[in-house]
Amino acid sequence: MAKKTSLFEDLFHIASKLPWWISALIAVSSGVYLHSVATAPMPVYSDPQHLQSVLFSTVWRTFATFGQYLVPLIFAGGAIASIIQRRRPRKLFDSATTTKGNPLLSITWHEFEILVGEALRRRGYSVRETGQNGPDGGIDLIARKDGETYVVQCKQWRSVQVGVPVVRELYGAMAAEGAVGGFVVTSGTFTKPARDFAAGRNVQLVDGSVLKQWIAEAKKPGPRPTVEVVPERVEPAIVKPEVVVTPSTAPAPIPVQAPAPTATPPVTREAEPEPAALPPAPLCPHCRKTMVIRVARTGANAGGNFWGCVAYPKCRGIRPIFAPMTVK
Structure with a gap:
């Protein structure tokens, strides 16, 4: 069963959740407005049909008389509570960085x-x-x-x-x-x-x-990784050996006249099918750079593809690939 709260408790809770400067502004403006209502001259109604207006003005003036002190006090207290609540996470985090053990x-x-x-x-x-x-x-x-x-x-x-x-x-x-x-x-x-x-x-x-x-x-400067991703599988590069040509002291061979070439029909090759077009690369959800297709090495999606940030490992943002595709 929910606990019942009063109007003033609700106002204090709202004030403590607002930024402290907004609660302070409401405290000052409400105090000025309610004071002007409480000190304003009471209107005089000669027509009995205006009895309802008279009652409303009387009730509102009574509320302003007490509210000009109470409402600003509630929101001023809420502003102080808001400052304390926003300092609490920082204090708790700082104490966790200096506490020994776990x-x-x-x-x-x-x-x-x-x-x-x-x-x-x-x-x-x-x-x-x-x-x-x-x-x-x-x-x-x-x-x-x-x-x-x-x-x-x-x-x-x-x-x-x-x-x-x-x-x-x-x-x-x-x-x-x-x-x-x-x-x-x-x-x-x-x-x-x-x-x-x-x-x-x-x-x-x-x-x-x-x-x-x-x-x-948190004590170290610089960007932090935000999402863990599986590192991309990189194939080792094939390095071709360099061919070194050294001058030879042997005499040059005597040129022999080659026979005239015979005309041969041109050889035609069948056109290779073009690879299927890949979907356009999305933007990284963290650094907004273009993403590339990567292959997961472990986990339930091992061997599958996903979008990975081009700035990996500085940025570890990923996105799933909803359409199956094969990367050659």
Whole structure:
């Protein structure tokens, strides 16, 4: 059963979720407006038919008399709470970078979500929390970067490995949210079937060791990889031996007149079929560069093709290839 809240509690919650400067602006403007209503002269109505207007003016004036102090106080407190809430992720992340041992084991599930969101912000994403759904509830974060949307699910499972049902659920949520990719982040590890299912589907599995690496990399300047991809299989280049020509001291052979060539009919070859046209290359969802076709070496999509960023390994963005094709 949901807990009932008062109007003032709802206003304070809204004010704490807004940027602090918006809450501060509302506090000042509402105080000025309600003060002008409370100090305005009471209108006089001589017609009894205006009784309803008289009652409304009286009630509104009474509310303004008390609201000119109460409403600005609520939004001023909300502005302070907004500042504290926005400093909390940074403080939590900074403490995780300096804490000895495993910082993921000493925080709550909600602090774990805050830590993951701040880690993504440090990697160039804008992150929005979807609400406190509990330690096992739905999509926890919505991340955006370069106009693309990503869904994030956090699992603070310390003793149980995250299995394929969680990854499959996130993959389904990607289509529902119109996301191009997703993250499943855990303080523990993933099962092999979960990793096989995520391979080639633009779903990045971030276990505890990778998350701690993100935290450590936050102190280092430079771009960060955003999506893990399978490295491209590169065939070794065939180097032809150089032919060195050295001058010879032997006498030149006496030229012999060759017989006149006989006319031979021209040899015609059948035209080779042109290769099937490939689909136009899309743009990388991260760096917006042109993508190339790559071949997955491991995972459930081993031997299959996918679009990979041309700037790999600096950028690790991928996209699936929906139409089957063969790359020669």
